[in-house]
Amino acid sequence: MPTSNVVRLLLVDDHEVVRVGLRTLLTQHDHVTIVGEATTVAEAINGAARLKPDVILMDVRLPDGSGVDACREILAANPAIRVIFLTSYADDDSVLAAVLAGAHGYVLKEIDSAALLRAVHTVANGQSILDPQVTERALSWIRGLGGNPGLPRTDPLSGQEECILALVAEGHTNKEIGTALNAE
Numbered sequence: 001m002p003t004s005n006v007v008r009l010l011l012v013d014d015h016e017v018v019r020v021g022l023r024t025l026l027t028q029h030d031h032v033t034i035v036g037e038a039t040t041v042a043e044a045i046n047g048a049a050r051l052k053p054d055v056i057l058m059d060v061r062l063p064d065g066s067g068v069d070a071c072r073e074i075l076a077a078n079p080a081i082r083v084i085f086l087t088s089y090a091d092d093d094s095v096l097a098a099v100l101a102g103a104h105g106y107v108l109k110e111i112d113s114a115a116l117l118r119a120v121h122t123v124a125n126g127q128s129i130l131d132p133q134v135t136e137r138a139l140s141w142i143r144g145l146g147g148n149p150g151l152p153r154t155d156p157l158s159g160q161e162e163c164i165l166a167l168v169a170e171g172h173t174n175k176e177i178g179t180a181l182n183a184e
Contacts, residue, residue, distance in 0.1 A: 010053040019037050055124050060098065069101075086111070105128060
């Protein structure tokens with residue numbers, strides 16, 4: 001969580017036009033400061049270590065590798081940093097990989113500016129966020145109602161899995177989910 005009301009943000013995208021657009025949009029607001037930009041996995045990892053942003057807004061696919069790998073390495077070195085993927089890719093594999101890497105948010109580039117600002121502040125304040133389109137597909141897949149036919153779920157969710165799923169859908173953090181499960 002940011003130590004002040006201003007969210008320190010690192011932008012990671014290999015497309016200059018996207019970075020310029022995001023910088024222009026986000027710097028219009030007093031509660032967001034862009035502390036740096038990166039175009040590659042290596043730059044993202046180095047920038048995160050050097051700049052210590054509150055939130056990283058990162059694309060999934062970068063020229064030298066995966067943003068998911070960068071996320072995993074960044075969070076291993078500094079778990080206080082929060083990562084939101086802002087991407088065009090809504091495929092199940094990308095979403096699952098991002099969540100498993102520890103991402104705190106996953107939104108699609110078609111998001112409007114007000115929703116993006118809310119997502120940045122939501123994640124900076126310790127919560128998680130998934131794009132509604134992604135959430136709906138993920139929940140359907142998990143419940144076996146319309147997911148990937150190559151990965152059918154043959155057994156129903158256990159009680160604990162249903163509880164975890166409900167908490168994830170509500171946007172709870174891993175720590176909050178752990179606390180809730182230990183209280184039962």
